[in-house]
Amino acid sequence: MQLELSIDRSSRVPLYFQLAQQLEDAIRDGRLRPGDRIDTETELAQRLSLGRPTVRQAVQELVSKGLLVRRRGVGTQVVAAQFSRPIELTSLFDDLAAADHRPTSQVLGLRSVDADAGVALALSLPAGSTVTYLERLRLQSDEPLAIMRNWIPAGVADLDADSLASNGLYELFRRSGVHLRIADQRIGARAATRPEARLLGVKFGSPLLTMERTAFDDAGRAVEYAQHCYRADSYFFDTTLVCR
Amino acid sequence: MQLELSIDRSSRVPLYFQLAQQLEDAIRDGRLRPGDRIDTETELAQRLSLGRPTVRQAVQELVSKGLLVRRRGVGTQVVAAQFSRPIELTSLFDDLAAADHRPTSQVLGLRSVDADAGVALALSLPAGSTVTYLERLRLQSDEPLAIMRNWIPAGVADLDADSLASNGLYELFRRSGVHLRIADQRIGARAATRPEARLLGVKFGSPLLTMERTAFDDAGRAVEYAQHCYRADSYFFDTTLVCR
DNA sequence: AAGATCAATATGTCTTTACAAAGCCCGATG
DNA sequence: CATCGGGCTTTGTAAAGACATATTGATCTT
Numbered sequence: 001m002q003l004e005l006s007i008d009r010s011s012r013v014p015l016y017f018q019l020a021q022q023l024e025d026a027i028r029d030g031r032l033r034p035g036d037r038i039d040t041e042t043e044l045a046q047r048l049s050l051g052r053p054t055v056r057q058a059v060q061e062l063v064s065k066g067l068l069v070r071r072r073g074v075g076t077q078v079v080a081a082q083f084s085r086p087i088e089l090t091s092l093f094d095d096l097a098a099a100d101h102r103p104t105s106q107v108l109g110l111r112s113v114d115a116d117a118g119v120a121l122a123l124s125l126p127a128g129s130t131v132t133y134l135e136r137l138r139l140q141s142d143e144p145l146a147i148m149r150n151w152i153p154a155g156v157a158d159l160d161a162d163s164l165a166s167n168g169l170y171e172l173f174r175r176s177g178v179h180l181r182i183a184d185q186r187i188g189a190r191a192a193t194r195p196e197a198r199l200l201g202v203k204f205g206s207p208l209l210t211m212e213r214t215a216f217d218d219a220g221r222a223v224e225y226a227q228h229c230y231r232a233d234s235y236f237f238d239t240t241l242v243c244r
Numbered sequence: 245m246q247l248e249l250s251i252d253r254s255s256r257v258p259l260y261f262q263l264a265q266q267l268e269d270a271i272r273d274g275r276l277r278p279g280d281r282i283d284t285e286t287e288l289a290q291r292l293s294l295g296r297p298t299v300r301q302a303v304q305e306l307v308s309k310g311l312l313v314r315r316r317g318v319g320t321q322v323v324a325a326q327f328s329r330p331i332e333l334t335s336l337f338d339d340l341a342a343a344d345h346r347p348t349s350q351v352l353g354l355r356s357v358d359a360d361a362g363v364a365l366a367l368s369l370p371a372g373s374t375v376t377y378l379e380r381l382r383l384q385s386d387e388p389l390a391i392m393r394n395w396i397p398a399g400v401a402d403l404d405a406d407s408l409a410s411n412g413l414y415e416l417f418r419r420s421g422v423h424l425r426i427a428d429q430r431i432g433a434r435a436a437t438r439p440e441a442r443l444l445g446v447k448f449g450s451p452l453l454t455m456e457r458t459a460f461d462d463a464g465r466a467v468e469y470a471q472h473c474y475r476a477d478s479y480f481f482d483t484t485l486v487c488r
Numbered sequence: 489a490a491g492a493t494c495a496a497t498a499t500g501t502c503t504t505t506a507c508a509a510a511g512c513c514c515g516a517t518g
Numbered sequence: 519c520a521t522c523g524g525g526c527t528t529t530g531t532a533a534a535g536a537c538a539t540a541t542t543g544a545t546c547t548t
Contacts, residue, residue: 014531034464040498051533053297056499064308066426069462072499073541079425079464182310182323183485189433189453189476207451207476209433220278220313220323232433232451241427258501284528295503300529316529317511 019058037075066242107161109135119151122214122225130154144200151225183215207232251292263302281319310486351405353379363395366458366469374398388444395469427459451476
């Protein structure tokens with residue numbers, strides 16, 4: 001493999017994580033190419049003065065990310081061709097900001113409402129509970145991209161229209177000490193209604209990509225139910241699947 | 245936690261896997277409910293006469309599936325409320341068969357063609373390479389559900405119309421010794437063309453949910469490029485995301 | 489020369505042990 | 519009474535050792 005690897009034992013970064021990071025970097029920038037075999041776990045362990053379980057843990061990280069493949073009796077190989085970023089639990093705002101697409105939000109509505117049956121079910125709340133309803137239009141490079149409807153149980157986070165215009169919802173969650181952990185998501189498609197078509201600047205009946213999501217925090221508490229719809233001509237969900 | 249757990253040491257099923265399975269079952273059928281704390285790793289290990297790393301490995305499996313959350317100094321809790329099955333690297337046929345929806349395939353076309361630029365790029369082949377082109381209509385309970393177009397490089401698998409009518413493509417891959425490992429996928433939406441609308445029994449211009457996928461095998465070889473489109477009124481992609 | 493067997497190699501599974509760090513509760517102290 | 523601090527609990531990280539099992543290739547046998 002002849003790859004420079006170094007472990008800093010004085011660092012507070014876990015050893016297995018240092019190794020995983022360096023291997024991932026090597027794969028991503030091409031020093032390790034698809035099909036290359038990496039050193040055996042025993043060799044790596046000896047070379048870096050680590051225990052084999054530590055090396056295994058590092059390799060396991062990359063296997064579960066789909067970058068490496070292990071085969072017993074054979075060795076561990078680099079598998080990745082090219083890959084897109086997996087669907088992650090980030091907000092659309094964060095995604096677009098990362099891609100430098102000048103995202104902005106226009107808050108169309110922000111008020112307290114009683115949860116209807118569907119919303120209450122999604123958030124596991126008693127029907128009629130008070131929730132904050134939020135409706136936004138997302139713009140990308142001044143073009144309308146998505147309509148985002150969110151329902152947030154009372155007491156989860158302090159929301160105001162000003163902050164929402166320049167920050168993603170998830171950023172405000174983080175500032176309120178809400179740690180998102182897991183989300184159930186359903187992706188589908190449907191035709192645009194008249195008001196939606198007007199907001200998004202498309203024709204009535206145009207195809208929209210839809211996403212419904214319920215997000216849960218650390219404690220398993222439902223903290224957000226969302227219904228988003230995107231212009232089908234400017235948005236996709238990219239993901240990389242790994243077979244287990 | 246008072247949950248009946250038993251480990252069969254004579255089984256060839258790994259111990260950590262047995263434990264993970266039993267915990268997952270308990271969560272899925274409600275014996276463990278969201279928010280419940282499971283026994284500490286040390287307790288579990290002692291109770292089942294296992295080593296703590298073995299218990300950890302089992303718990304780790306479920307954490308990475310999003311069923312459990314660990315917090316240092318606190319313990320491990322059940323997090324999932326209700327969840328759908330994550331998007332997995334299985335074929336639509338398998339999905340439907342599992343749900344008992346009587347899937348059948350109608351092979352609309354099966355022939356060798358020269359790969360155009362887009363297909364060649366997706367499969368990392370030289371432009372003009374020979375590939376097998378396959379077009380199918382998927383029916384669910386006798387209702388048209390999806391149009392599936394696939395391009396498979398020559399020599400990957402033996403395909404014939406008869407087998408394809410009653411088996412999923414991925415099943416035929418398995419029989420040819422092709423082990424799928426990873427796939428890049430893009431989900432979007434668009435309007436139905438006239439021929440598509442006719443095949444699917446919807447109106448021209450109706451919204452369709454689309455999925456583009458390139459699948460790779462063990463060795464990192466691209467073995468399939470697919471363009472599927474689904475009736476938006478009868479199909480969704482469900483997924484559970486875990487924040488890392 | 490072809491097939492079967494065996495040895496070498498690499499990952500897979502499991503145990504025991506040890507210490508570190510984070511969170512929580514409770515008691516001591518100002 | 520409030521706050522700080524310490525100790526307990528629990529998960530996080532790491533080591534070294536042992537045996538199991540799949541794969542490959544070389545050797546032996548027929």
